[in-house]
Amino acid sequence: MFKEYDPIKKNMFQVMDNDGKIINKKFMPDIDNAEILESYKNMLFARTADNMTVSYQRQGRIFTYPPNYGQEAISGAVARIMRDEDWLVPAFRELGAYLAKGATLKEIFLYFMGYEEGVNFKNAKNFVPYAVPIASQLLHAVGIGYEIKYNKKDQVVYTFVGDGGTSEGDFHEALNFAGVWKAPVVFIVQNNQYGISTPFRMQTASDGVAIKSYAYGIKGIQVDGNDFFAMYKAVKESAEYAKAGNGPVLIEAVTYRKGAHTTSDDPSKYRTKEEEDEWDVKDPLKRLKSYLKSQKLFTDKDEETLIEDYKKEIDRQFIEAENFGAYPLEDIFKYTYGDMPDDLKQQMVEHEKFLKWKELSLKTNV
Amino acid sequence: MKKVMNMVNAINDALDIKLREDKNVIVYGEDVGVEGGVFRVTEGLQKKYGVERVFDSPLAESAIAGTAVGMSIAGLKPVIEMQFSGFANPAFNQIVSHVSRMRNRSRGKYTSDMVIRMPYGGGINALEHHSESIEAIWAHIPGLKVVIPSTPHDAKGLMIAAIESPDPVFFMEPKRIYRAIKQEVDEGKFSIPIGKAKVLQKGTDITVVAYGAMIREVQKAAVRAKKDNISVEIIDLRTIYPIDRETIAESVKKTGRLLTVHEAIKTFGVAAEVSSIAIEEAFLHLEAPPMRLTGYDVIVPLPKGEHHFMISPERIYYEILRTVKY
Ligand SMILES: Cc1ncc(C[n+]2csc(CCOP(=O)(O)OP(=O)(O)O)c2C)c(N)n1
Numbered sequence: 034m035f036k037e038y039d040p041i042k043k044n045m046f047q048v049m050d051n052d053g054k055i056i057n058k059k060f061m062p063d064i065d066n067a068e069i070l071e072s073y074k075n076m077l078f079a080r081t082a083d084n085m086t087v088s089y090q091r092q093g094r095i096f097t098y099p100p101n102y103g104q105e106a107i108s109g110a111v112a113r114i115m116r117d118e119d120w121l122v123p124a125f126r127e128l129g130a131y132l133a134k135g136a137t138l139k140e141i142f143l144y145f146m147g148y149e150e151g152v153n154f155k156n157a158k159n160f161v162p163y164a165v166p167i168a169s170q171l172l173h174a175v176g177i178g179y180e181i182k183y184n185k186k187d188q189v190v191y192t193f194v195g196d197g198g199t200s201e202g203d204f205h206e207a208l209n210f211a212g213v214w215k216a217p218v219v220f221i222v223q224n225n226q227y228g229i230s231t232p233f234r235m236q237t238a239s240d241g242v243a244i245k246s247y248a249y250g251i252k253g254i255q256v257d258g259n260d261f262f263a264m265y266k267a268v269k270e271s272a273e274y275a276k277a278g279n280g281p282v283l284i285e286a287v288t289y290r291k292g293a294h295t296t297s298d299d300p301s302k303y304r305t306k307e308e309e310d311e312w313d314v315k316d317p318l319k320r321l322k323s324y325l326k327s328q329k330l331f332t333d334k335d336e337e338t339l340i341e342d343y344k345k346e347i348d349r350q351f352i353e354a355e356n357f358g359a360y361p362l363e364d365i366f367k368y369t370y371g372d373m374p375d376d377l378k379q380q381m382v383e384h385e386k387f388l389k390w391k392e393l394s395l396k397t398n399v
Numbered sequence: 400m401k402k403v404m405n406m407v408n409a410i411n412d413a414l415d416i417k418l419r420e421d422k423n424v425i426v427y428g429e430d431v432g433v434e435g436g437v438f439r440v441t442e443g444l445q446k447k448y449g450v451e452r453v454f455d456s457p458l459a460e461s462a463i464a465g466t467a468v469g470m471s472i473a474g475l476k477p478v479i480e481m482q483f484s485g486f487a488n489p490a491f492n493q494i495v496s497h498v499s500r501m502r503n504r505s506r507g508k509y510t511s512d513m514v515i516r517m518p519y520g521g522g523i524n525a526l527e528h529h530s531e532s533i534e535a536i537w538a539h540i541p542g543l544k545v546v547i548p549s550t551p552h553d554a555k556g557l558m559i560a561a562i563e564s565p566d567p568v569f570f571m572e573p574k575r576i577y578r579a580i581k582q583e584v585d586e587g588k589f590s591i592p593i594g595k596a597k598v599l600q601k602g603t604d605i606t607v608v609a610y611g612a613m614i615r616e617v618q619k620a621a622v623r624a625k626k627d628n629i630s631v632e633i634i635d636l637r638t639i640y641p642i643d644r645e646t647i648a649e650s651v652k653k654t655g656r657l658l659t660v661h662e663a664i665k666t667f668g669v670a671a672e673v674s675s676i677a678i679e680e681a682f683l684h685l686e687a688p689p690m691r692l693t694g695y696d697v698i699v700p701l702p703k704g705e706h707h708f709m710i711s712p713e714r715i716y717y718e719i720l721r722t723v724k725y
Contacts, residue, residue: 096524096702147524147702165528166486167458200457201489228458230434236457303433360704369697376666380695384707387717 034060034270038254040243045255045287048262051314053323055262062266068113070330072261073321074339076109079129080318081343082138083292086145089351090296095145101128103259103291106317107223108133110264111191114272120159120181122174122192124167126223126290130191134160138347142354149364150357159188168198171207171220178216178281189272190218197228199245200236208283212249215280219271222283223258225290230303243285251281258286259317262324289315362388401583406576409551409584410440410516413558414478416588418448424562425470426453428463428480428516437482438518438577464490464515468497471511478562484519484571485528498567499542514561518574520612520662522709524702531699532611532663537569538640538672544593545569545639549576549614552584553637556591564593573611580615596643598650602632605656605723608647608673610636613660613710620715629723639669647673648680655686658722660715665693687725692718 037060038046048057055061064072083101090098101108104126112133115121121134131141135157144151144163152162164170174192181188198204199222211218222242226233239245246253252274256267264286271282289312293300300309325331366373366381404412417424426441426448432455435442445453456463460481467477481487487494494515501511521530538545544566548554554572561568599614600621609617614635621631632650636643651657657677659670674689692715700708 097526144701147704149701149704165526166488169489197458200459200462202459202461203489228429229437230430231455231458235455297437360700360707362707365695365697365700365704365707374696377696380665384695387714390717391713 034266035252035254035274040241040246040253040255043240045257046263046267047257047260048266049260049320049324051320053320053325053327055324060263060266062262062269064265066328066330069321070325072109072113072265073318073325073331075112075129075133076105076261076318076321077336077339078343079105079108079132081340082347083128085344085347085351086142087292087296089142090145094351094355095142096147097295097297098145099126099295100292101126103312103316104223104225104288105129106261106264106321107221107258107286107288109261109317110268111221113265114268115191117158118186118188119272120161120174120177120188120190122161122170122177122190123163124170124193124195124198124223125163125165126195127193130193131157131160134158136160137350139350139354142351143357146354146357148357148360149368168194168201168203168207170194172203172210174218174220175207175211175214175216178211178218179214181217182214187276188217189276190216191221192218193221193223195228196222196224196226196233196242197231197236198222199242208245208249208251208281211281212251215278217275217278218281219268219275220281220283221268222285223288224285225288227290227294227304229294229298241285243283246283251283252279253283253285255285255287258288259315259320261317261321288317291316400586402586403581404551404555404584405578405581406548406551406554406572407438407440407578409555410558410572411442411444412584412586413555413562414441414444415447417478417559417562418444418452421476421562423474423476424452424478425475426478426480427456429458429482430455431480436480438574440516440572441480460486460488460490461493464493464498467513468493468501468511471513472501472509476513476562478514478516481515481517483529484517484533485531487515487517494543495540499540502566503542510565512565512567514558514568514570516570516572518577519571520573520575521699521705522575522612524705527701530705532661532694534569534571534639535663535668538669543567543569544641545571546593546637547571547573547611547639548637549573549611549635550580551582553591553597553635555584556589557593557637559588560590560593563590568593571611575612576615591637594638594641594643596637596646597635598632598646599635600631600633602630602654604630604654605658605719606632606634606647606650606654607658607660607715607719608634608636609660610639611662613662616710616712617660617715619712620719623712623716624719627720629719631719636669642672642676644676644680647676651677651681652684655684656722656725657685657689658692658718659689660692660710660718662694662710664696665691666696668693687722690718690722
């Protein structure tokens with residue numbers, strides 16, 4: 034795969050066309066129908082949850098949220114391949130992968146409601162919190178990769194970044210270190226064509242991202258990120274390559290952010306309806322569904338029923354998150370240090386004094 | 400002629416005036432061109448002045464600051480934006496190692512005078528890294544000036560002064576009040592000197608020093624204090640560095656009491672500096688220790704915990720009482 038799709042050949046890796054037809058049998062991943070169906074369901078669940086989260090935001094029930102709409106096949110593929118012991122070092126637009134790791138929707142909602150508990154991911158093993166400073170997380174992934182090699186573990190690190198993030202120095206330093214250390218890291222760049230309003234062509238003069246792997250002496254591949262089968266194959270082979278001690282892989286997943294950058298963004302300011310329509314044809318769920326239908330594995334009716342069930346489950350978890358309860362004062366203090374300085378303890382005491390005064394002054398005023 | 404403006408309009412207006420009159424002024428940063436910035440501060444400027452003068456850069460803050468150093472050395476006047484103050488951190492090396500030092504290093508042959516604009520501060524229900532106030536860190540670097548306006552009028556006048564300054568200026572915009580305050584602002588060109596505080600309200604019992612989004616909160620607390628016959632003098636610092644020692648000292652000599660209020664954390668912060676000025680310049684006039692009301696020494700909490708951290712008029716009033724009754 035790496036040879037045939039060497040980025041220097043400018044040949045994007047695809048397995049399935051826009052109508053869900055397999056056009057590249059040689060590289061069709063070896064997965065059975067049940068697995069394909071399960072993968073589709075996961076992506077559908079992620080999309081339904083994502084859509085509902087946007088509407089919760091519109092109803093004022095959560096704060097700013099970055100939608101995944103249109104990019105689901107990328108996380109969808111990682112979700113099926115990543116194991117419990119593998120590490121996930123995320124950016125912030127990989128919902129399907131978080132759920133696969135064992136994060137709950139309730140936790141994800143909590144975060145966007147403004148509770149730090151939402152990135153604690155209680156039951157998820159080897160899953161680091163989201164990194165808001167763009168691209169900074171990639172270096173952490175490389176450090177984790179070093180530990181894996183050092184202790185000779187059978188693990189791999191999956192880490193994500195957007196196309197905008199490839200402009201940051203941290204991106205280049207991470208690839209460079211990973212290359213030198215032969216760290217078992219799969220870097221996945223979700224090239225969704227935009228960093229907020231800035232189009233990809235304004236981030237770099239290079240022809241795509243995958244080609245940059247050359248300069249760091251590592252493997253790279255450009256993949257149709259809306260093609261579930263291509264993503265599955267690419268991620269699987271990359272993980273095996275990295276685990277075998279060959280070093281990191283840079284996957285450029287070419288996709289499109291169909292939604293807004295976040296719920297506070299308005300894409301009509303910087304892109305056209307025509308462009309959006311062009312990408313609509315390549316929608317990752319539509320394509321995989323067409324495949325499933327052609328194989329008589331799935332119907333629109335199945336989808337309707339599933340979505341109804343999903344919505345109930347999503348809403349149930351949302352309500353649970355809404356009832357999470359008050360945020361205790363001590364929680365803003367207690368995680369700052371392992372060994373809390375006296376000075377800080379005193380600050381908390383002072384705040385409690387203020388609260389007592391407030392209570393008293395309210396009483397005496399009435 | 401005057402026009403009603405909020406702080407976003409006022410800064411935009413200042414940039415517009417300087418872009419018009421000085422061909423060396425170049426405005427760039429992430430999403431500042433086509434979109435006009437995520438807070439729309441630079442809206443319309445690319446249309447007016449073209450993509451060579453107002454443009455979107457790739458997503459890399461260190462590169463934005465570093466290239467601005469080069470532009471400035473070569474004679475341009477960059478006005479760069481850090482999308483949020485929390486994302487100036489990747490540029491720390493360029494700012495501390497070069498922006499602040501080029502004049503000294505080259506013995507005045509080269510300068511890196513530029514304006515580094517950024518929205519900062521909490522209270523907007525934001526994600527991590529979008530709510531910090533780290534003005535003290537920048538003010539601690541020799542060679543940098545740090546300006547924080549609290550009104551549209553001041554924002555415009557100070558921005559013009561910042562662009563005309565021979566030194567690099569950090570222009571920190573309290574985003575919580577970007578659109579919250581509207582006032583009539585002169586449409587023409589005017590500037591407000593950097594390094595001069597402003598006495599917003601005269602008073603006799605206590606001096607309260609603040610800046611940025613805290614000013615409004617202090618004003619509310621002062622109204623409540625007035626009902627208790629406490630007369631509050633309010634000073635808007637407007638510039639963090641160079642700090643206006645004289646205005647602080649004169650006021651404290653008169654009132655004998657000082658409370659400094661800021662959103663930024665306490666330890667090694669601006670309030671400590673203001674308190675030291677009071678002790679050094681007005682020691683014999685003090686009737687109470689200089690007091691500080693600041694953020695706690697913690698990471699700014701996410702929205703659900705932010706009320707524990709943010710400073711309310713009520714807390715300011717409480718501290719005013721404590722200081723006056725000391
Ligand atoms: C260091 C840093 N600079 C700026 C920002 C503000 N910001 C948040 S998302 C974003 C664009 C990211 O674009 P990209 O990497 O393409 O990812 P996408 O949002 O498209 O998934 C920017 C500039 C940030 N979070 N971190």
